[in-house]
Amino acid sequence: MMDFFQDARSDGSGRVSLRHLAGRDQDEFLGLVGASAELHRPWVSLPSTPEQFQDYVRRYARPDEESLLVCVRGSGEIAGVINVNSIIRGRFQSGSVTYAAFAPSAGKGYMREGLALVVRYAFEQLRLHRLEAQIQPGNYASIELVRRVGFRSEGYSPELLYIDGAWRDHERWAITNTMIDVAPTPPHPTLPER
Numbered sequence: 644m645m646d647f648f649q650d651a652r653s654d655g656s657g658r659v660s661l662r663h664l665a666g667r668d669q670d671e672f673l674g675l676v677g678a679s680a681e682l683h684r685p686w687v688s689l690p691s692t693p694e695q696f697q698d699y700v701r702r703y704a705r706p707d708e709e710s711l712l713v714c715v716r717g718s719g720e721i722a723g724v725i726n727v728n729s730i731i732r733g734r735f736q737s738g739s740v741t742y743a744a745f746a747p748s749a750g751k752g753y754m755r756e757g758l759a760l761v762v763r764y765a766f767e768q769l770r771l772h773r774l775e776a777q778i779q780p781g782n783y784a785s786i787e788l789v790r791r792v793g794f795r796s797e798g799y800s801p802e803l804l805y806i807d808g809a810w811r812d813h814e815r816w817a818i819t820n821t822m823i824d825v826a827p828t829p830p831h832p833t834l835p836e837r
């Protein structure tokens with residue numbers, strides 16, 4: 644597991660880096676979740692108590708789930724969290740992204756930079772072929788975020804996910820590793836030869 648991921652191929656001007664969520668982030672994370680309630684409602688629900696946070700850390704220790712913090716380089720401030728969920732190997736090599744900015748640093752382009760890094764991390768380090776984002780049609784900020792990172796609209800699934808007390812319709816956005824310039828990596832060992 645990587646502790647840090649930043650754009651090693653660029654001129655180093657990227658403003659954020661990624662690191663995995665850890666138990667020691669509890670106090671800062673819970674403080675940021677508390678400060679972001681208005682931004683997150685009704686789209687996402689993040690852990691808001693120490694017990695929920697510890698469950699969350701345990702969940703993301705599993706091999707099919709990763710939780711990455713978007714950190715501002717220099718200060719180390721946590722600008723947001725981006726998770727790669729439901730990683731399926733074999734002929735699929737795909738995962739779903741879920742994400743949230745934290746209010747003190749939202750709207751500054753950090754999530755766009757962070758999601759672009761997660762895409763590179765997923766394709767180059769996790770050796771996935773595809774990342775998907777499921778987004779409610781009214782969540783304009785989220786749709787713009789994935790659009791600007793290069794995801795394409797794949798379609799629409801009625802009643803896809805249970806969010807805020809009801810089954811909600813979602814747009815499906817995705818990006819594959821042939822759509823962007825990624826460093827060549829050997830295929831994941833679970834990918835069949837043909």
Ligand SMILES: CC(C)(COP(=O)(O)OP(=O)(O)OC[C@H]1O[C@@H](n2cnc3c(N)ncnc32)[C@H](O)[C@@H]1OP(=O)(O)O)[C@@H](O)C(=O)NCCC(=O)NCCS
Pocket residue numbers: 682683684686687741742743744745748749750751752753754755756777778779782783784785787788791
């Ligand atoms: C979606 C979310 C993560 C975006 O975070 P953010 O801090 O605004 O993201 P950024 O500042 O990196 O902006 C990303 C891009 O989206 C655009 N954007 C952001 N909010 C927008 C809005 N309301 N309408 C249109 N465009 C918007 C920005 O202009 C930016 O594009 P640019 O860099 O080309 O200017 C944030 O709004 C959030 O946490 N929402 C609640 C949780 C959520 O909805 N999660 C996703 C569930 S599917």
